[in-house]
Amino acid sequence: MTVDRLAEHRRWANLTPNVKRGLIGEKARLEDELGEHLVHYELTLKPTEAQRRGRQAIGQLGAHAEENGGFVFALFNGCMTAAERFPSLSQSDLARLMFIGTYTNYDGRLQHDNGRPIDRRNLETLLNMSRARFLEFFKKLIAEGIVTDGDEHGDIYVNPSIFYRGALADAGFKLDDYRHTRLFRGTVRDLYERYNGRTIKQLALVYAVLPFVNFACNIVSFNPEESDEERIKPMDLDRLAALLNYRDTQSLRKGLEAITLDGKPVFYLPHNIHDKRKRRIVVNPRIVFAGSAEKLAAIKVLFN
Numbered sequence: 001m002t003v004d005r006l007a008e009h010r011r012w013a014n015l016t017p018n019v020k021r022g023l024i025g026e027k028a029r030l031e032d033e034l035g036e037h038l039v040h041y042e043l044t045l046k047p048t049e050a051q052r053r054g055r056q057a058i059g060q061l062g063a064h065a066e067e068n069g070g071f072v073f074a075l076f077n078g079c080m081t082a083a084e085r086f087p088s089l090s091q092s093d094l095a096r097l098m099f100i101g102t103y104t105n106y107d108g109r110l111q112h113d114n115g116r117p118i119d120r121r122n123l124e125t126l127l128n129m130s131r132a133r134f135l136e137f138f139k140k141l142i143a144e145g146i147v148t149d150g151d152e153h154g155d156i157y158v159n160p161s162i163f164y165r166g167a168l169a170d171a172g173f174k175l176d177d178y179r180h181t182r183l184f185r186g187t188v189r190d191l192y193e194r195y196n197g198r199t200i201k202q203l204a205l206v207y208a209v210l211p212f213v214n215f216a217c218n219i220v221s222f223n224p225e226e227s228d229e230e231r232i233k234p235m236d237l238d239r240l241a242a243l244l245n246y247r248d249t250q251s252l253r254k255g256l257e258a259i260t261l262d263g264k265p266v267f268y269l270p271h272n273i274h275d276k277r278k279r280r281i282v283v284n285p286r287i288v289f290a291g292s293a294e295k296l297a298a299i300k301v302l303f304n
Contacts, residue, residue, distance in 0.1 A: 060293040068286050069186015072104050072165045075178040076211045079224065081243060083208070088140045091204035096127055096137065097146065098207040099192040101163035102185035108164075110147075110156045119154035128196055179225060181215040181290040188287065191261060202255050206266065206287060208244055213283050215290035218299050220281040236278040237269065253279065261286060264303050 065071050077085055082094050089097065103118060103126075105111045110118040118126065124134040141147045148157045160171050161178060168175060188206075195203040214224045214232055220240060222233040241249040256267040261284060268282040285299050 061296065064285070064289070064296060065182065065184065068184035069102075069189065071182040071184045072101055072163050073168060073180045074098075074101060074163055074183040074210065074288070075161055075180045077178060079211050081208065081211060083245070086140075086144045086146070088144060091201040091208070093137060093140060093204075094207045095192065095195070095200045095204040096129075097141075098183070098188055098203075099127070099196075100147075101158065101183060102188050104158045104163045104165045106166045108157045108160055110158060117153065117155050119156065120149070123156065179211075179215070181210070181213070181288045183288055184286060187261065191259070191266070191287070195259070199258070202259050205244075205252075205255055205259065206283075209240070209267075209281070209283065210288060212240065212243070213288065215288065217291060217295055218283045218285055218289060220283070234272075234280045236272060236280060238278065240281065256281065268302050270302075 082089070086094070086097075100110065100123070103110045103112065110123065112118060112122075116122075120138065123138070124131065127134060127137075129137065138147075138149075142149060146159055146162055148159075161173055163183070164171055164180075168180065191203055191206070209220060212220045212222075212224055212235060214221045214226060216227055217229060217232065219232065220235045222235050222239075223231070226232050237253055238249050241247075241252045244252065246252040253269065256269060257265065259266040264284065266284045266287060268284070269279040270282070272278040272280055282299065282302060284303050285296055286303075289296060289299075291299075
């Protein structure tokens with residue numbers, strides 16, 4: 001195959017099914033119109049500038065996901081807090097839940113990256129918990145409907161409306177009631193390894209904050225579903241502290257600032273230019289991100 005033909009083949013492989021069907025239909029139309037004279041014509045694939053930019057953006061987002069260990073989707077019930085959604089879970093439990101979610105496979109089963117299933121005993125070891133504390137925690141997961149444990153092989157399955165891996169169109173439930181973002185597996189695991197101890201409650205802040213994050217620009221806001229940047233209403237630290245039931249705003253600030261990833265902050269708290277006493281909150285896109293490649297590049301600058 002010549003270089004030109006190879007390039008043509010690759011361009012065809014990258015086309016969407018709809019575009020392929022359109023080209024096949026166009027060729028059929030030309031065959032009907034030109035008959036034997038079609039030999040003088042050849043359909044070539046010349047991507048538009050928008051298509052080239054689109055492929056470049058997909059490549060950038062794919063590289064970001066790969067750099068951070070791939071991702072699973074984390075789903076949220078609107079702006080319902082984690083404490084409201086899972087009332088029996090403690091702060092430490094929420095940190096463990098976020099960690100567990102990164103082991104969700106395409107069929108919902110918990111498994112290691114090498115494909116080996118994770119049963120109760122494996123999960124206890126993975127979480128680095130004592131037997132008594134683990135059994136108490138696992139009972140909560142069952143009672144809250146987060147996992148099911150009825151498989152004859154001892155396999156554990158995650159509720160897909162909490163963590164899901166794969167195409168959301170294939171999730172099998174109505175997505176209208178949920179917001180979702182990419183939760184990067186390698187990054188969350190690294191954080192858990194570092195903060196799984198006396199500081200695990202600090203890590204829980206990551207999961208607790210997520211329902212209020214505008215995933216297009218990773219800023220904590222009152223209207224996290226808003227896609228128009230001009231209309232996003234950032235939430236300051238005082239309001240977030242109230243929503244998370246923190247009596248002391250400074251304790252929340254210290255907790256957020258204490259979490260770091262490879263020497264970089266997990267939460268960036270710039271001063272509000274209109275009121276220096278108030279601080280806004282931006283989440284490091286290495287943990288969660290669901291926006292465009294252009295916005296990803298802009299947010300990364302804040303953490304470099």
